[in-house]
Amino acid sequence: MENCPFPCSQSCRSTHYKQRKALEFQPILDLKTNRVTGFEALSRLKSNRLGVVPPLEFIPLLEKTKLIIALGECIISKSLNFQKALREAGHDHIMISINVSPIQLLKKEFVANLMHLVEATQTNPALICLEITESIFESNTQEINRLLRLLRQTGFHIALDDFGTGFSSFARERELQVDCIKIDQYFIRKLERLREEETVTGDIISMAHKQGHYVVAEGVETETQKHYLLTHGCDKIQGYLIGRPQSQNESLALLERQAE
Secondary structure: OOOOOOOOHHHOOOOOOOOEEEEEEEEEEEOOEEEEEEEEEEEEEEEEEEEEOOHHHHHHHHOOOOHHHHHHHHHHHHHHHHHHHHHHOOOHHHHHHHEEEEEHHHOEEEHHHHHOOOHHOOHHHEEEEEEEEEEHHHHHHHHHHHHHHHHHHOOOOEEEEOOOOOOHHHHHOOOOOOOOOEOOOHHHHHOOOHHHHHHHHHHHHHHHHHHOOOOEOOOOOOOOHHHHHOOOOOOEEOOOOOOOOEOHHHHHHHHHHHOO
């Protein structure tokens, strides 16, 4: 068994077998200031036999076996410790986004455990964004909305990830306890192939703003895409144009270069 890179629980360490989970951070750029103002925490599974396994392949398996709960605890712990490191380095306004699965959120102790970690690391909840997908609302919508409302009242931001896929709609979004929508990269790629009058990305941004939400565009890879999003009032972007997922030390170095 390889050593776990996280300062996490025994229950998490027991799931590793001959593979290694790592956490990387992808920068998020504020388009108004053209500066990195946040990072999304992204889990990576590195296998001696298979190499790097994409999250879309291993996350569903972990959810099916309920091991996602232990992994989720590790990711939150590591992310909050990174936020603490950011503050200690003088970057005290950087937001960290963390993906949360339905299984995690509906676990009875989730909110209490999260608050315990926040207090232990002296983290300001306003600097933490919890990302959920709309599949979380396929059942028990009322209870999930109650939990999200509680988290928002505590100060956390809630983002609806992968907006535009599945059954996303603004009618549904209005009912959800979220602060932000993240436009799926499918719509961003379309910006390279369609004329401006044929795209709906700008309409999505406008409608989200009318709902009182800010917008993050995912999968931005070209200056053309960035220019379109800036012109149409998108708030933030992430993708390879801004930076690939990277280690904590690399993320801190990026902010140091930005401050020069």
